[in-house]
Amino acid sequence: MPNSRxxxxxxxxxxxxxPYVLVAPAVAVLLALSIYPLxxxxxxxxxxxDAWSIGNFTRLASDNFFLTAMAHTFVFxxxxxxxxxxxxxxxxxxxxxxxxxxxFFRATLLVPMMLPPVVAAIVWRLLLNPNFGAINGTLKxxxxxxxxxxxxxxxxxxxxxxxxxxxxxxxxxxxxxxxAGLQAIPQEPYEAALIDGSSRWQTFWHVTLPLxxxxxxxxxxxxxxxxxxxxxxxxxxxxxxxxxATETISLYIYRSAFRFFDFGYAAAMSFxxxxxxxxxxxxYIRLLRNESRA
Amino acid sequence: xSRALKYLLLFLSLVAALAPVYWMVTISLxxxxxxxxxxxxxxxxxxxxxxxxxxxxTRSFAQYLVTSAIVAVISTLCALILGTLAAYALARFRLPYxxxxxxxxxxxxxxxxxxxxxxxxxxxxxxxxxxxxxxASLIIVYTAFNLPFxxxxxxxxxxxxxxxxxxxxxxxxxxxxxxxxxxVLPLVAPGLAATAVxxxxxxxxxxxFALVLTQTDASMTLPVGIAGRVTQYxxxxxxxxxxxxxxxxxxxxxxxxxxxxxxRGLSLGAVKG
Amino acid sequence: xxxxxxxxxxxxxxxxxxCNRDPQPAxxxxxxxxxxxxxxxxxxxxxxxxxxxxxxxxxxxEFPYANLFEKELIDLNARTGAYDLIMLDxxxxxxxxxxxxxxxxTPLLQKRGQNxxxxxxxxxxxxxxxxxxxxxSLYALPYVGNSQLFFYRKDLFEKHSLKAPATWDDVLTAAxxxxxxxxxxxxxxxxxxxxxxxxxxxxxxxIFWAFGGEMFxxxxxxxxxxxEGIAALEFMVQMGKYSPPxxxxxxxxxxxAHLLQGTAAMSINWPAWIGKFDDPSKSKVIGKIEFTxxxxxxxxxxxxxxxxxIAIPRTSRNAETAMDFLVWATTAEQMRRSxxxxxxxxxxxxxxxxxxxxxxxxxxxxxxxxxxxxxxxxTPQWNEIENAFGIFLSKANxxxxxxxxxxxxxxxxxxxxxxxxx
Numbered sequence: 001m002p003n004s005r006x007x008x009x010x011x012x013x014x015x016x017x018x019p020y021v022l023v024a025p026a027v028a029v030l031l032a033l034s035i036y037p038l039x040x041x042x043x044x045x046x047x048x049x050d051a052w053s054i055g056n057f058t059r060l061a062s063d064n065f066f067l068t069a070m071a072h073t074f075v076f077x078x079x080x081x082x083x084x085x086x087x088x089x090x091x092x093x094x095x096x097x098x099x100x101x102x103x104f105f106r107a108t109l110l111v112p113m114m115l116p117p118v119v120a121a122i123v124w125r126l127l128l129n130p131n132f133g134a135i136n137g138t139l140k141x142x143x144x145x146x147x148x149x150x151x152x153x154x155x156x157x158x159x160x161x162x163x164x165x166x167x168x169x170x171x172x173x174x175x176x177x178x179x180a181g182l183q184a185i186p187q188e189p190y191e192a193a194l195i196d197g198s199s200r201w202q203t204f205w206h207v208t209l210p211l212x213x214x215x216x217x218x219x220x221x222x223x224x225x226x227x228x229x230x231x232x233x234x235x236x237x238x239x240x241x242x243x244x245a246t247e248t249i250s251l252y253i254y255r256s257a258f259r260f261f262d263f264g265y266a267a268a269m270s271f272x273x274x275x276x277x278x279x280x281x282x283x284y285i286r287l288l289r290n291e292s293r294a
Numbered sequence: 295x296s297r298a299l300k301y302l303l304l305f306l307s308l309v310a311a312l313a314p315v316y317w318m319v320t321i322s323l324x325x326x327x328x329x330x331x332x333x334x335x336x337x338x339x340x341x342x343x344x345x346x347x348x349x350x351x352t353r354s355f356a357q358y359l360v361t362s363a364i365v366a367v368i369s370t371l372c373a374l375i376l377g378t379l380a381a382y383a384l385a386r387f388r389l390p391y392x393x394x395x396x397x398x399x400x401x402x403x404x405x406x407x408x409x410x411x412x413x414x415x416x417x418x419x420x421x422x423x424x425x426x427x428x429x430a431s432l433i434i435v436y437t438a439f440n441l442p443f444x445x446x447x448x449x450x451x452x453x454x455x456x457x458x459x460x461x462x463x464x465x466x467x468x469x470x471x472x473x474x475x476x477x478v479l480p481l482v483a484p485g486l487a488a489t490a491v492x493x494x495x496x497x498x499x500x501x502x503f504a505l506v507l508t509q510t511d512a513s514m515t516l517p518v519g520i521a522g523r524v525t526q527y528x529x530x531x532x533x534x535x536x537x538x539x540x541x542x543x544x545x546x547x548x549x550x551x552x553x554x555x556x557x558r559g560l561s562l563g564a565v566k567g
Numbered sequence: 568x569x570x571x572x573x574x575x576x577x578x579x580x581x582x583x584x585x586c587n588r589d590p591q592p593a594x595x596x597x598x599x600x601x602x603x604x605x606x607x608x609x610x611x612x613x614x615x616x617x618x619x620x621x622x623x624x625x626x627x628x629e630f631p632y633a634n635l636f637e638k639e640l641i642d643l644n645a646r647t648g649a650y651d652l653i654m655l656d657x658x659x660x661x662x663x664x665x666x667x668x669x670x671x672x673t674p675l676l677q678k679r680g681q682n683x684x685x686x687x688x689x690x691x692x693x694x695x696x697x698x699x700x701x702x703x704s705l706y707a708l709p710y711v712g713n714s715q716l717f718f719y720r721k722d723l724f725e726k727h728s729l730k731a732p733a734t735w736d737d738v739l740t741a742a743x744x745x746x747x748x749x750x751x752x753x754x755x756x757x758x759x760x761x762x763x764x765x766x767x768x769x770x771x772x773x774i775f776w777a778f779g780g781e782m783f784x785x786x787x788x789x790x791x792x793x794x795e796g797i798a799a800l801e802f803m804v805q806m807g808k809y810s811p812p813x814x815x816x817x818x819x820x821x822x823x824a825h826l827l828q829g830t831a832a833m834s835i836n837w838p839a840w841i842g843k844f845d846d847p848s849k850s851k852v853i854g855k856i857e858f859t860x861x862x863x864x865x866x867x868x869x870x871x872x873x874x875x876x877i878a879i880p881r882t883s884r885n886a887e888t889a890m891d892f893l894v895w896a897t898t899a900e901q902m903r904r905s906x907x908x909x910x911x912x913x914x915x916x917x918x919x920x921x922x923x924x925x926x927x928x929x930x931x932x933x934x935x936x937x938x939x940x941x942x943x944x945x946t947p948q949w950n951e952i953e954n955a956f957g958i959f960l961s962k963a964n965x966x967x968x969x970x971x972x973x974x975x976x977x978x979x980x981x982x983x984x985x986x987x988x989x
Contacts, residue, residue, distance in 0.1 A: 122538070131812075270411040426649065
């Protein structure tokens with residue numbers, strides 16, 4: 001038990017106030033920039049035209065565009081997250097082992113993450129162009145028939161293309177966080193497992209993964225939040241097409257707000273999205289808390 | 295897994311990661327006819343600097359670059375300072391009614407609201423504050439963007455530092471904040487560096503709010519300028535790639551410099567749970 | 568304490584840097600929101616000329632097509648006064664005019680001794696500047712005289728003894744012939760924009776109208792799923808068979824690339840492209856492309872007009888100066904200068920001007936196209952309608968729906984939108 005200081009009244013009051021003083025500026029900034037938007041959004045979502053009504057919310061249930069966009073968003077998020085996680089984990093494991101040039105690989109693998117998403121999307125749009133893009137061009141050179149590979153123009157391949165671009169850009173982030181997590185694991189458990197005669201796979205499953213859980217949950221949480229809100233890349237790559245095939249919820253919200261000038265509807269959709277994101281995050285956070293208590 | 299296989303996989307990943315960026319750089323150096331040539335000239339083409347000239351001399355990309363730099367650096371600094379102070383408070387103090395935990399959760403939740411809908415009310419707010427089309431509006435907004443991340447990351451790092459060191463400093467007569475600055479901060483410096491890199495990336499690359507809150511060249515940032523090359527009849531790939539190539543350089547340099555801290559920093563903190 | 572001092576210093580730094588604006592100069596200033604690309608370029612040049620002549624400093628801020636509309640709408644609605652002049656694609660005009668965001672121009676013209684826009688302006692161009700269409704008050708002046716042209720490779724047509732296409736059936740025959748006969752060189756008979764939204768709708772309307780389709784009946788009810796409408800969409804999908812793969816997501820840049828690279832023989836497009844075809848750093852088909860008016864079918868061919876208009880927001884603080892510039896920029900002399908730089912004019916005299924016709928042999932075709940053009944439906948809900956319609960057009964072209972299904976679903980969606988607007 002550390003020694004406790006004997007404090008005078010003034011000093012003790014200052015001491016009690018200190019945490020509040022420290023937190024205040026951050027909280028103030030966040031409050032200022034979230035309170036007004038929140039109130040505005042709530043107000044506007046409960047108005048249809050000039051009248052108060054829940055019309056915006058009831059409209060959601062029968063709006064095919066909205067429901068399809070939500071479905072697309074989840075498909076996108078789950079697929080991208082799985083790929084990013086598996087690839088990121090693989091890369092992290094590779095780089096955590098004894099190989100030469102670790103620093104070099106680590107540095108260069110981060111490059112995709114540093115591009116502005118707008119630029120990345122535009123570059124990929126050029127690469128994926130069915131007739132002039134380098135991808136099809138190179139495939140043609142090695143003899144593959146690219147007639148059907150219209151990527152962002154094909155209803156079946158468009159979603160895959162859009163997911164691929166996100167995976168390309170954000171796997172480095174997942175890889176970085178997981179690598180950090182791996183390197184934070186102390187040697188003892190591994191040594192113990194070795195002594196116990198565990199196989200590589202068993203060590204991985206029973207030692208590495210559990211100790212990596214906090215890192216995994218954090219990265220899944222952060223990526224999920226961002227994937228559900230994805231906008232920039234899809235907007236530039238396909239603008240939601242072809243024929244709505246890649247329209248996610250944020251694109252639909254954007255259109256409603258900025259093109260159709262229907263802020264009430266956009267706000268209503270945002271609240272639904274917010275609620276869902278909240279639920280998912282609570283699940284993650286509960287899991288995270290269980291881990292830190294364990 | 296054999297060494298050779300490992301190197302092969304890493305090499306393939308490297309190619310996958312860098313090829314598109316390489317392609318972008320080559321586009322910036324190719325003349326327009328070559329952009330769509332078939333088969334794609336990965337290596338053989340006559341380079342030209344016309345796109346760089348157009349971007350930075352004829353058009354205002356140099357100005358966008360400076361604006362982006364100012365906005366990114368200042369907003370990162372603000373977020374780091376405010377966020378670290380808050381994170382320290384939340385890590386070290388138990389507040390009544392579990393306020394510290396609730397505050398942490400609330401701070402994180404502000405990151406969840408789809409940005410698109412906050413764009414309009416924030417636009418109206420900035421208009422009323424006469425801050426439209428200024429760098430200040432972007433700085434304020436980006437600070438708010440980065441705060442939740444900073445608070446969460448730094449709180450994790452602070453949780454890792456044992457209290458004894460501060461207690462010792464306090465007993466020696468130091469003030470609370472003094473202990474923070476002189477004893478704790480050096481220990482979490484790698485974490486701070488890692489967080490700084492991420493904040494810079496976010497502010498540097500942000501698009502939607504920059505688009506909404508800026509109205510003229512006076513305050514436009516690089517992503518807005520680059521997206522502006524997507525005209526109705528042609529995408530000015532050359533100019534855009536030139537700007538994109540330059541846009542990535544400062545981040546790359548900074549990240550490479552902080553690189554060794556990135557992993558160490560992250561491993562100190564939140565990821566350990 | 569040190570920390571407080573540093574924080575204060577930082578705060579001061581933020582404020583100084585952030586709010587740094589040039590001190591208000593004594594001279595007059597204008598800010599224009601323009602479309603980035605070839606159409607905005609002409610206006611930019613005009614602005615530079617104006618400044619040299621009068622000393623009024625003009626800042627032109629460009630935005631991509633995808634963002635210009637919302638940028639302008641938000642700024643005008645929020646009454647920020649940031650822009651003194653804005654460029655509008657004519658389909659956007661009803662939205663802005665209905666919301667009363669624009670300054671009426673007739674009083675300003677009268678102050679300058681004119682009763683209205685002079686008769687040299689092409690009627691179709693002035694008509695879209697009025698709210699209600701054709702008969703109402705004037706809220707803008709037309710600057711870029713775009714209306715669709717039909718582009719085709721005359722060298723290939725000659726090679727295969729095809730006559731210039733006058734009907735859409737001619738187009739289909741020619742596309743088939745050329746693609747079959749030129750299959751070795753990777754040539755496609757036709758190329759079009761079918762990306763959902765503005766692209767698909769813009770390229771579809773001429774076919775739709777030529778087949779006898781109408782988007783709305785006299786009472787405003789959507790009628791896209793009439794037999795004529797469905798036939799038109801079926802035709803478009805058929806043309807798709809002779810278009811490069813992936814055309815269902817093409818926008819203007821892909822269409823342009825195909826034409827410039829010489830891999831497509833025909834297309835609908837806008838006059839703004841013409842200059843590029845003779846630019847050796849961009850084109851592989853110099854001198855091979857011919858332009859004509861749009862083909863007909865059941866009804867004579869009608870191009871879709873797509874003029875860029877310039878309007879003065881109601882909230883501009885420099886309306887008089889803005890009007891001075893607008894009037895100046897749309898005089899015959901100034902429009903002639905911008906025409907020489909590649910901007911399609913909106914004045915009859917310029918389309919007949921010998922020097923310009925010599926430089927732009929497509930002018931007679933352009934003028935015919937403009938004079939017989941028709942606009943897209945003038946409704947303030949156009950953006951929503953175009954978006955929904957475009958989605959279904961794109962779905963039909965990508966094979967996700969049959970043309971009949973697509974039109975029926977589109978009609979249902981349009982009905983919902985129209986109902987909401989009432």
